[in-house]
Amino acid sequence: MTAKLRSLAFVSVALLAAPAVAQTDGRAQVEGTWVLAQPADQAERVVDRAASRAADAMSFFVRAIARSRLREGTTVNRRIVLSFDGDQVTVRFSDGSAFTTPLGQTVRRRDPEGEMMNVTARFRDDGALEHVFQTDGGTRWYVFHPEGDGRLRVEVVTDSPRMPEAMRFTLSYRRR
Numbered sequence: 001m002t003a004k005l006r007s008l009a010f011v012s013v014a015l016l017a018a019p020a021v022a023q024t025d026g027r028a029q030v031e032g033t034w035v036l037a038q039p040a041d042q043a044e045r046v047v048d049r050a051a052s053r054a055a056d057a058m059s060f061f062v063r064a065i066a067r068s069r070l071r072e073g074t075t076v077n078r079r080i081v082l083s084f085d086g087d088q089v090t091v092r093f094s095d096g097s098a099f100t101t102p103l104g105q106t107v108r109r110r111d112p113e114g115e116m117m118n119v120t121a122r123f124r125d126d127g128a129l130e131h132v133f134q135t136d137g138g139t140r141w142y143v144f145h146p147e148g149d150g151r152l153r154v155e156v157v158t159d160s161p162r163m164p165e166a167m168r169f170t171l172s173y174r175r176r
Contacts, residue, residue: 026123027084029146034080034173037151043076043171050169057165070158070167080154080173082129082144089121091131091142099131111135150175
């Protein structure tokens with residue numbers, strides 16, 4: 001085998017191995033049991049403010065109803081468990097709901113109310129795990145950002161064609 005072919009073979013093997021290592025590293029950073037790192041009443045106020053901001057962008061006639069629905073439909077998860085089994089990721093929320101999804105694929109599932117939804121899980125280029133839940137009525141994104149200090153920053157965005165402004169908030173979790 002010539003030196004040129006050996007170099008090409010080495011580069012090919014290195015390129016094939018690199019994505020698996022990067023993906024494994026991302027998994028290790030987010031996998032585990034995470035508990036709310038801030039007092040629950042403070043987290044509730046964060047969600048209340050986010051619901052109010054999103055509702056305030058709506059017509060005066062629907063603000064109160066929209067604020068109430070956004071708030072009622074948004075649980076402050078005191079605990080989140082992220083686990084991996086092969087290419088499957090499971091997100092288990094403190095309300096008891098759990099969703100297992102193949103990484104990088106979209107699957108159809110029923111939400112807890114029985115409505116069909118598309119669920120997608122993927123690692124973003126910045127190393128964050130993104131879990132997307134999409135129904136006919138709207139979309140919710142959970143983006144799990146591993147922090148250097150052993151914490152997990154969770155960004156939550158809820159959007160709908162009926163909302164002029166998305167509801168956005170961020171909570172901090174620590175590894176349990």
